[in-house]
Every structure is written in structure tokens, then in C-alpha cells.
């Protein structure tokens with residue numbers, strides 16, 4: 001399997017502290033991957049580098065079959081190239097309905113002129129309904145987004161990200177603050193999404209990661225410490241040491 005995203009030998013230093021050290025990582029098309037690691041392991045910085053928010057001091061970040069160099073692109077161009085990122089805190093427009101939030105997220109022309117005269121087409125409405133069904137919000141389309149539960153807001157934001165048709169979605173701590181039922185829905189949703197695109201989930205909740213039933217990458221001190229199934233990595237003495245030995 002050829003990689004969709006290839007990160008090779010990246011390093012980043014902040015004020016003399018090496019937050020990422022010679023880190024390499026690959027993910028293929030339609031692969032689901034969990035990234036775990038203790039606080040300060042470099043998970044957020046890693047995602048910042050892949051999405052163009054932070055530039056590494058060294059290394060390569062290569063994307064897609066054309067082997068495009070993401071380090072030469074800014075955040076907006078990286079997003080256009082097909083990398084979508086979902087941050088931990090939902091940022092939906094609370095005063096707007098679920099329908100309108102999804103509609104605004106559709107991949108339509110975004111010039112000021114086009115926005116001013118924008119009227120949704122039948123195809124736009126169908127796509128919004130499809131997205132709502134995909135994330136489990138079909139019954140909530142007319143509700144004001146601010147009324148949704150925390151979990152539902154997260155799903156709405158995942159739907160808004162999906163509207164941009166990313167080939168790789170980076171999802172930061174989706175389970176945080178969710179009820180058990182919401183967590184279960186979210187794992188099913190992510191597993192389903194990874195059937196048609198690559199999904200990277202950064203998560204602390206091990207039960208959640210277990211339910212994802214996917215390959216796991218363990219980061220520690222800015223490098224990959226272990227990789228494999230959750231059972232494989234949690235049996236690794238170095239991983240046990242990092243999580244329990246201090």
C-alpha cells in the first residue's frame with residue numbers, strides 16, 4: 001500500500017526544547033489510525049506540522065500520488081489539498097440551524113460575490129441531508145445548533161469537515177466530555193468514515209481507542225515509541241514504562 005501521507009524525519013525546537021525529534025509516520029488511503037501518548041508527547045505539534053500551522057526545522061511531509069511537498073504550502077492550501085482538521089472544541093455557529101451550518105460548509109465557490117448571491121440548489125440540499133445522515137443528525141436539521149448536546153455539536157463539526165470532502169481527517173480528542181452513548185456513536189462514526197478516507201484520531205481515552213480497533217502509534221518525547229495493535233503496544237515494556245513508570 002502506498003502512503004497517502006508520508007512524514008519523514010521531522011524535528012521542531014521551541015525555545016531550545018526539541019518538541020519533535022526525528023519523527024516519521026505514514027498513513028495509507030482509507031486507513032484509520034489512533035495516536036496516543038502522554039501529555040507533552042508532541043501529538044498537537046505533530047498535527048500542527050501536518051496541517052501547516054508549524055513548520056519543522058528539518059524533515060519531509062509528502063502528500064498524495066503526486067508526492068506534493070506540504071512544507072511548501074500554507075494552511076489554506078493544505079486544507080484545499082484534502083487535509084481536514086477537527087479541533088477539540090466545537091466551533092459551530094450556535095445561532096444557526098444544523099442545516100445552515102452544513103450548508104455553509106459545502107465546497108461551493110467562496111468569492112465574496114458568489115456568497116452574496118448564493119442560493120442553495122436542490123443538489124446542495126440533498127448533500128446537506130446526506131451529511132446529516134452520515135453523522136447521525138438527520139432528525140436535528142432544523143434545530144438551532146446551540147441547543148445540541150456537546151456530542152451532537154462534535155458530530156455537526158465532523159459533518160462540516162466532511163462537507164469539504166477531505167481525503168485525510170485529523171480528529172483531536174473527540175471523546176473528551178462525551179457521555180458513554182455519545183462515545184460509542186463517535187467510534188462507529190469514525191470507523192465508518194475511514195471506509196472512504198483516511199482518519200487520524202488523537203485520543204487519551206484507551207477504551208475509546210480500543211473500540212476503534214485500529215493500528216495505534218504511540219508518541220513519546222516527540223518520537224514514535226511503538227506502533228501496532230492496541231494490545232501489541234500496551235504490552236510493550238517501553239510503553240508501560242512511559243505510562244506507568246513515573
Ligand SMILES: Nc1ncnc2c1ncn2[C@@H]1O[C@H](COP(=O)(O)OP(=O)(O)OP(=O)(O)O)[C@@H](O)[C@H]1O
Pocket residue numbers: 014015017019037038039040041042043044045046
Ligand atoms: N509554541 C510552543 N512554544 C514552546 N513550547 C511548546 C510550544 N508548543 C508545544 N510546546 C512544547 O512541546 C511539547 C509537545 O507539546 P504538544 O502540545 O505537542 O504535546 P501533546 O502530546 O499534544 O500534549 P497534550 O496531550 O497535553 O495535549 C511540550 O513539552 C510543550 O510544552
